[in-house]
Each structure stands twice: as structure tokens, then as C-alpha cells.
Amino acid sequence: MTNAVEFENIDVIFGNRQAESLRLLDQGRTREQIADATNNVLGVANVSIDVPEGEICVLMGLSGSGKSSLLRCVNGLNSVSRGSLRVRAGNDMIDVTTCDSTTLRNLRRKNVAMVFQQFGLFPWRTVEDNVGFGLELDGMGPAERRDVVREKLALVGLDQWAHKYAHELSGGMQQRVGLARAFATDAPILLMDEPFSALDPLIRNRLQDELLNLQEKLNKTILFVSHDLDEAMKLGNSIAIMEGGYVVQHGTPEDIALRPANGYVADFVAHMNPVNILRGRAIMHRVTKDQRNSSGIIAIEDEGMRITVDNGTVQAAHNAEIGDLKLIAYDGTLSADLDGTDNSVVFVAQDDVLLKDLIDMRSITQNPVILTREGKISGTLGRKEFFDSLT
Structure with missing residues (x-):
């Protein structure tokens, strides 16, 4: 790196x-x-x-x-x-x-660009002129400078405020002007x-x-x-x-x-509050090769689930009481049709997923969550790992 x-x-x-x-x-x-x-x-x-x-x-x-x-x-x-x-x-x-x-x-x-705590905007300049100040000092022409400034203002959601002055903006908007000014120099x-x-x-x-x-x-x-x-x-x-x-x-x-x-x-x-900080990889039960039997099956005995793995990739999951489980890849959002409890599904998520998102998954299914890295299984989060992470 x-x-x-x-x-x-x-x-x-x-x-x-x-x-x-x-x-x-x-x-x-x-x-x-x-x-x-x-x-x-x-x-x-x-x-x-x-x-x-x-x-x-x-x-x-x-x-x-x-x-x-x-x-x-x-x-x-x-x-x-x-x-x-x-x-x-x-x-x-x-x-x-x-x-x-x-x-x-x-x-x-x-x-190197800098964003200050107190915004540092010139009150006699418009938002557009504040953002373009560094480019102006660097000798960039007005037309080119205007294009760059409008692009950066759009990036921070202030393109409609280009001709306003600092006193006409809220504190949060003024700070976004400071961000745009820093971004303008690339x-x-x-x-x-x-x-x-x-x-x-x-x-x-x-x-x-x-x-x-x-x-x-x-x-x-x-x-x-x-x-x-x-x-x-x-x-x-x-x-x-x-x-x-x-x-x-x-x-x-x-x-x-x-x-x-x-x-x-x-x-x-x-x-x-650990739910906004801890990620799955920090609290998961790590899966190692010697946990798999000759058929590539990983048993999670405490919750009655078995995972079938082929060359590190999860192929299927089975629960002794429910039967075959539906694998659902978590992409950052939970589908509206999963609102409620459904013990027939098991979530598969990247192992850098936040604990708060894992709790959302767990609220839907009582099955462990399967965690992966680069498509290969890296660990699981069962009942014990959830409780340990919160204590």
C-alpha cells in the first residue's frame, strides 16, 4: 500500500x-x-x-x-x-x-488542501467566487474556473446557491462551501x-x-x-x-x-455504542479448513445449521428442523418483502458489515449470518457471537 x-x-x-x-x-x-x-x-x-x-x-x-x-x-x-x-x-x-x-x-x-473549523469564507465574495479563490490565485481563466466551480458545487449540492453570499447560507451550507473550495484544487x-x-x-x-x-x-x-x-x-x-x-x-x-x-x-x-463501530470480521467465529468434513460441509452445531462449501464458496445451507434454507446476499439494504420473521432464510454478507446491519438481519431470521471476503467464506455470526459483541 x-x-x-x-x-x-x-x-x-x-x-x-x-x-x-x-x-x-x-x-x-x-x-x-x-x-x-x-x-x-x-x-x-x-x-x-x-x-x-x-x-x-x-x-x-x-x-x-x-x-x-x-x-x-x-x-x-x-x-x-x-x-x-x-x-x-x-x-x-x-x-x-x-x-x-x-x-x-x-x-x-x-x-494539499485544508478545510477549517470556522469556514474561512470571504463575506464580500459570492459562493462561486469563494470556491474559485484558489484557482484564481493559480491563474486559471474565468471561463475554465467557472466550469470547475460549478462542478464542485454540484458535488456538494450547492450548485443553485452559486450567486449567494455567506451570510445567506446556514452553517452546514457554509461548511459545504469550504469543502467545495478544497475540492476545487483537485x-x-x-x-x-x-x-x-x-x-x-x-x-x-x-x-x-x-x-x-x-x-x-x-x-x-x-x-x-x-x-x-x-x-x-x-x-x-x-x-x-x-x-x-x-x-x-x-x-x-x-x-x-x-x-x-x-x-x-x-x-x-x-x-x-458498539453497534455503530464493530464490524462482522471483529466478532465473527472464524471458519477454518479443518472445520469442514470430506464433503465440504461446515456444521454450526449450536444453532442446528450446516453450510455446504465448494472451494470456499457457500453453495447451500440446511437446518435440521426447517430443511433447506434460502441464501440471501446482503447488499446494504433489506428488501421490503423481508419485513418480519422468516426462519427459512440465511443472510450472506461481506465480513466488514457493521454490527447494526447484522442486528437487522438477525431480527428477520433466527439463523446465523454467513460472512465472506472476496466471495469466500470467512466466518459466521451465531447467537453466541452476537451476545459477546454486545457485552
């Missing part, structure tokens, strides 16, 4: 006595001790994480944990005191800690610094859904800062939890929910 951003041993100190502060950091001194000794502030300490292309990495933690300080290093808004920070520009990786000003400026113009990397935190919960949830839908179409690399675990779990392919400038755990949402690295992370996930 190709990385879009690589943080390697990144330290960020705010203040003039950099060398002294770094020496104290190497001695294991805390942020408070460094501040007392030097009047400098430790923003980020010894961070090393990779962000693959096309993934959303959420940087999260409490206020002052260092997440925004780290994010702003990617486009050079914050200076790195020590370490290497490499950002992809086409086939090259540019180290923003050592590159010259011209290279950094080109990186900001073509490769930069493959987006930096999003708590972009939804100033919005009402309902609008915020809607924009999270819209961002995920846009990500399916655009496949950007996104570094997203948040202090909300539910938001991080919903959006992130990976999550880096920060405390006191350090990354204390970096992993998938399932890793963090099921295996918190320390008490700080455990406190974050203690009251989390």
Missing part, C-alpha cells in the same frame, strides 16, 4: 529555546516541566504514523492533546522542530521539514481541522454522511481532526489518539474499541 503522508519521529516545540526543550524531552520531562524550564510549549512528541493513500485517518484527543498541531505540520503551517514529515506529490515524497519555499508553496497549491490530500464541531448535532451527522459518500466517489487521503470518538469511529479507516502531544494508540476503530492501549483510551471507549 502506497503512503500519502509519513510522520517519522515528529517533535513540535513552540518557543525560542528549541534545543534546550528537545534535550529536556529526551530526558523524559513532561510538557509542564518543559514549560516551567524554558517557557516553551510541547505541541507534538515523537509521533511516527503512516497514512495510506485513499484512507481517512482521524487525529483525536482532548483539547490541547496536539492533534491540530500535528495536522498543521503537513502543509507547513506549523514548523517541525525535529523529525521527518513526507508528503506525496505525484510519484515523489516531499519532506516538508527540509524542502525550499517554492516546493512547499507548490505542495500547498496542488497537493488536491489528493485533504486536511480537515474539526470542520463539523461548530455545527448542530443533526447537521453534523448529515455532513459526516455526505463526506463518506463523497469519499466513495473521490477517494481522497484525509487527515481529520476531531475530539469526538463517535465521529472518529464513524469516519476513520484508522484513528490516532493523542495525549499530551504523544500518540498513545494508532489503529483501526475495531482495534481501539476492543483493545484499548491504556486507561486513557479505555475511558474514551467506555461509553461507546
